[in-house]
Amino acid sequence: MHIHQLNVSHNDRQDRLLLRMNTQTGEEFRFWLTRRLTLRLLPALQEAVGRMESSQVQMVAPDPASRQILTEMKRESFMQQADFKTPYAEQAQQWPLGEEPMLVTDVALNFQPSGMQMALQDKGMAGAAGQVCQLLLQVELLHGLVHLIGQAMDKAQWQPGTTVDAVALEETLAPTTGYRH
Numbered sequence: 001m002h003i004h005q006l007n008v009s010h011n012d013r014q015d016r017l018l019l020r021m022n023t024q025t026g027e028e029f030r031f032w033l034t035r036r037l038t039l040r041l042l043p044a045l046q047e048a049v050g051r052m053e054s055s056q057v058q059m060v061a062p063d064p065a066s067r068q069i070l071t072e073m074k075r076e077s078f079m080q081q082a083d084f085k086t087p088y089a090e091q092a093q094q095w096p097l098g099e100e101p102m103l104v105t106d107v108a109l110n111f112q113p114s115g116m117q118m119a120l121q122d123k124g125m126a127g128a129a130g131q132v133c134q135l136l137l138q139v140e141l142l143h144g145l146v147h148l149i150g151q152a153m154d155k156a157q158w159q160p161g162t163t164v165d166a167v168a169l170e171e172t173l174a175p176t177t178g179y180r181h
Contacts, residue, residue, distance in 0.1 A: 003021050003141060004024045006141070007088040016035070017156065018033075019031040020088065025094075027092065028094070029097055030101035031133075037104060039158065048142060049139065051111065104120045105122050107119065108121070112136065115139070117134060117137075
């Protein structure tokens with residue numbers, strides 16, 4: 001499977017992220033990502049990008065600070081070249097996992113010489129067979145996925161520190177008299 005486009009959007013009704021991937025052969029894969037899973041997945045993906053970037057022979061970064069700087073430089077380079085303006089193609093002809101998005105309950109990341117293998121799993125209910133979709137992501141595609149998930153998390157206000165005006169909420173909920181610190 002050769003991934004052609006990625007799309008990540010927040011669904012207000014479900015309060016989930018919808019990750020869609022279409023291939024060059026007209027297939028579309030759809031996944032629901034919950035807030036809890038996404039908040040744990042994003043740092044792992046960011047770490048994976050850093051490890052992949054620093055493992056390239058010409059770009060060895062021995063310590064975490066150097067790896068962070070290298071990753072940021074590579075991310076900036078990627079962002080300048082990436083095409084986020086082309087609309088996601090809604091022309092799927094096949095849905096190998098079904099038209100309804102698969103609810104991702106677990107993610108396994110494994111590094112391969114040709115990229116990172118990401119297994120998205122829906123373990124299903126107790127006693128039921130689940131689904132697994134394995135993807136092989138090159139570092140450029142991983143940079144794009146991290147960027148799109150970050151944008152969708154910002155829109156959903158899932159990022160730590162981007163809560164709905166926390167100060168105003170605190171003032172609304174605080175008693176009119178009493179001790180405040």
